[in-house]
Amino acid sequence: MDTAxxxxxxxxxxxxxxxxxxxxxxxxxxxxxxxxxSLAWHDVVSRYRGSILGPLxxxxxxxxxxxxxxxxWGGLFRVPVHEFVPLVAxxxxxxxxxxxxxxxxxxxxxxAAGMLSQTALPMFTFVWRTVLRNLINLGHHxxxxxxxxxxxxxxxxxxxxxxxxGFIFLVINVAWISMLVAIISxxxxxxxxxxxxxxQAAAIMTPVYWPPDRIPEKYRWILDFNPFYHLLQAxxxxxxxxxxxxxxxxxxxxxxxxxxxxxxxxxxxxxxxxVHYL
Amino acid sequence: xxxxxxxxxxLSLRFPVYGVDAKSxxxxxxxxxxxxxxxxxxxxxxxxxxxxxxxxLKAGDRLGLIGHNGSGKTTLLRALSGAYEPDEGSIEVNGxxxxxxxxxxxxxxxxxxxxxxxxRGRIAGLTAKQVDERLDxxxxxxxxxxxxxxxxKTYSAGMQARLAFAAATAVEADVLxxxxxxxxxxxxxxxxxxxxxxxxxxxxxxxxLASHDVELLRLYCNKVMRMEGGVASPVTDIKKLDExxxx
Ligand SMILES: Nc1ncnc2c1ncn2[C@@H]1O[C@H](COP(=O)(O)OP(=O)(O)OP(=O)(O)O)[C@@H](O)[C@H]1O
Ligand SMILES: [Mg+2]
Numbered sequence: 205m206d207t208a209x210x211x212x213x214x215x216x217x218x219x220x221x222x223x224x225x226x227x228x229x230x231x232x233x234x235x236x237x238x239x240x241x242s243l244a245w246h247d248v249v250s251r252y253r254g255s256i257l258g259p260l261x262x263x264x265x266x267x268x269x270x271x272x273x274x275x276x277w278g279g280l281f282r283v284p285v286h287e288f289v290p291l292v293a294x295x296x297x298x299x300x301x302x303x304x305x306x307x308x309x310x311x312x313x314x315x316a317a318g319m320l321s322q323t324a325l326p327m328f329t330f331v332w333r334t335v336l337r338n339l340i341n342l343g344h345h346x347x348x349x350x351x352x353x354x355x356x357x358x359x360x361x362x363x364x365x366x367x368x369x370g371f372i373f374l375v376i377n378v379a380w381i382s383m384l385v386a387i388i389s390x391x392x393x394x395x396x397x398x399x400x401x402x403x404q405a406a407a408i409m410t411p412v413y414w415p416p417d418r419i420p421e422k423y424r425w426i427l428d429f430n431p432f433y434h435l436l437q438a439x440x441x442x443x444x445x446x447x448x449x450x451x452x453x454x455x456x457x458x459x460x461x462x463x464x465x466x467x468x469x470x471x472x473x474x475x476x477x478x479v480h481y482l
Numbered sequence: 483x484x485x486x487x488x489x490x491x492x493l494s495l496r497f498p499v500y501g502v503d504a505k506s507x508x509x510x511x512x513x514x515x516x517x518x519x520x521x522x523x524x525x526x527x528x529x530x531x532x533x534x535x536x537x538x539l540k541a542g543d544r545l546g547l548i549g550h551n552g553s554g555k556t557t558l559l560r561a562l563s564g565a566y567e568p569d570e571g572s573i574e575v576n577g578x579x580x581x582x583x584x585x586x587x588x589x590x591x592x593x594x595x596x597x598x599x600x601x602r603g604r605i606a607g608l609t610a611k612q613v614d615e616r617l618d619x620x621x622x623x624x625x626x627x628x629x630x631x632x633x634x635k636t637y638s639a640g641m642q643a644r645l646a647f648a649a650a651t652a653v654e655a656d657v658l659x660x661x662x663x664x665x666x667x668x669x670x671x672x673x674x675x676x677x678x679x680x681x682x683x684x685x686x687x688x689x690x691l692a693s694h695d696v697e698l699l700r701l702y703c704n705k706v707m708r709m710e711g712g713v714a715s716p717v718t719d720i721k722k723l724d725e726x727x728x729x
Binding site: 209210211212213214215216238239242243246249250251253318319320321322323324325391475476477479480481 | 494497498500560561563564565566567568569571574575576577578579581583584586587588590593594597600604605609610633656
């Protein structure tokens with residue numbers, strides 16, 4: 205064990221110092237990302253201990269939902285099943301990742317209260333834990349996407365590099381939102397309900413279950429002003445053989461910059477207090 | 483290991499008290515609406531748990547903390563563990579810290595005993611490999627045998643305590659922080675637990691032990707400090723414990 209460990213904690217010394225400390229928290233959490241990974245795996249494994257299918261249960265229920273919505277609503281919207289099912293499948297799987305990572309973000313620090321009040325673990329570790337846990341679950345659900353793409357014959361035509369790029373944008377943005385709600389929920393206990401309503405509304409306003417091109421031109425702005433739309437499109441469009449609108453990348457990049465800037469400064473300002481909120 | 487040290491300078495630590503009601507955003511927003519200070523924490527009650535504490539410890543020091551309930555002992559230990567940030571002053575610790583404050587740390591009742599041992603080890607800073615190397619030893623020490631493959635929620639209270647103790651004490655530390663002497667379990671296990679803790683204490687460069695048990699402090703400590711309402715007495719030799727208690 206390394207004896208070279210050194211810890212120095214002091215009172216507030218101005219904004220710059222607080223930012224440096226916040227940055228150090230971030231850096232340590234990245235150096236010890238292995239710990240976040242272990243915690244995430246522990247969550248997944250222990251949640252499904254004793255069940256036969258594990259996280260695949262959710263995969264299964266997602267699959268049924270996709271089948272139901274894909275076939276039924278496809279008829280309703282008069283879109284061919286081979287076009288509609290992939291749209292809904294990719295939508296539900298990736299949007300599910302967005303909503304659960306944000307919803308579970310509310311518990312990030314609250315759940316870690318015991319550890320945060322007697323160890324010097326970085327707080328970011330718990331943010332990564334939530335994100336990684338959801339990535340692991342997504343890894344199971346992605347099976348559906350693969351199966352549907354093969355079935356619909358879209359498999360060969362998909363633009364995987366673009367989808368990967370979009371996915372990186374998605375994760376970066378979802379991570380800051382998840383951390384934002386983690387901090388606010390630690391302080392105000394009624395936030396998780398509010399967050400749940402927002403993500404629920406977002407799932408309806410965003411073309412997850414319906415084809416985006418069905419929206420009349422005069423209501424297009426509803427999509428353009430919906431950040432979740434851009435998040436989803438950046439991943440989904442390349443997978444189902446459509447192009448991502450260039451301005452979506454602009455929106456996502458700006459969102460990531462502004463969002464992380466905001467969350468980081470919030471964290472720098474509340475870092476000392478979060479443990480007392482709990 | 484000789485450069486192990488703890489140094490607190492003018493350490494003050496306050497707890498903001500967020501009333502149960504104020505935790506609701508509704509009320510917070512209402513306050514803004516009637517012209518209260520936006521986002522201001524001033525004016526809210528604060529509990530001063532530690533004020534102006536100075537403390538210097540070096541390798542070989544075994545410090546006992548005494549003081550009435552609420553005098554700030556646990557708060558000091560948490561601050562030394564790095565969990566609580568000082569409001570004023572500084573804390574400097576050289577050496578690997580192990581805080582045995584709350585044995586149930588990181589214990590997940592739905593997970594199995596083995597999973598909990600792994601989790602606890604990882605939280606304490608062991609690598610996955612180190613945890614695996616110690617797994618057998620921890621399992622054996624806990625004496626829980628086949629129960630380790632079962633969820634912890636199926637354990638009796640004493641069995642849970644055994645598991646928590648075995649997992650928590652499977653660490654190496656230069657600085658050992660303890661809130662009460664944590665030997666737990668039935669008579670047999672307690673004997674083992676005492677021995678294990680002593681070994682841990684011997685290996686550690688510095689021990690800080692908070693306890694209400696004077697005899698215990700005499701047994702394991704060579705120095706003592708008394709806390710009273712967040713203010714600490716000077717560190718004195720354990721032989722002067724009686725005088726300190728009387729003061
Ligand atoms: N999380 C907290 N929020 C607000 N106040 C707290 C919190 N924890 C402790 N305090 C306050 O800080 C003071 C010191 O508490 P602490 O737990 O350090 O006392 P202690 O010396 O360990 O007492 P005991 O002998 O009962 O264990 C007390 O007045 C207590 O009310
Ligand atoms: Mg206490």
